[in-house]
Amino acid sequence: DVKVTQSSRYLVKRTGEKVFLECVQDMDHENMFWYRQDPGLGLRLIYFSYDVKMKEKGDIPEGYSVSREKKERFSLILESASTNQTSMYLCASSFDRGIKNIQYFGAGTRLSVL
């Protein structure tokens, strides 16, 4: 079974704090993704990575950065948290970029910024 583990299920942070969300996958997947999910807006891609030390901007990268120092770990960083970053954050991974490759999701981190 594919396992994608997100370090926290719930987080409460204050405005201006630096926030780290961690994601680890155990299936040697090449690709990793960070999404946020908000009511009425669906899943939106923040950043993704196809290889170690490689990152690409998704649709809504502003206010976020990422780090992929090891193949199995992909971190999302909120440099200075703001209230509009309160959301459900979902990490996903997939094996490769073939048309049949499937994204598997972690359990999600519900972040509240006060």
Place this chain on the structure above:
Amino acid sequence: QKEVEQNSGPLSVPEGAIASLNCTYSDRGSQSFFWYRQYSGKSPELIMSIYSNGDKEDGRFTAQLNKASQYVSLLIRDSQPSDSATYLCAVRNQGGKLIFGQGTELSVKP
């Protein structure tokens, strides 16, 4: 026009009925199509994938793809209250990007 469109619902069906969930997409070059189920407060879970025109069956689930009409659907036979969830359609476009619809909320009434 959104790249992947679904009716948001809620779609309400009685227990034992067939639930029909629909999805349209705009990129004619799209090649792979997925249905995810998401329970409230949980993460999306893949339930079906389909890559060629026609039907694909897995247990009570059938995915249907019509590339000419740019339409993909999910049928759930003998619907159960445990099927109550939001169903996300996802389409991999010609550029390789996976695009999600906003999801259809399904409610199965006992």
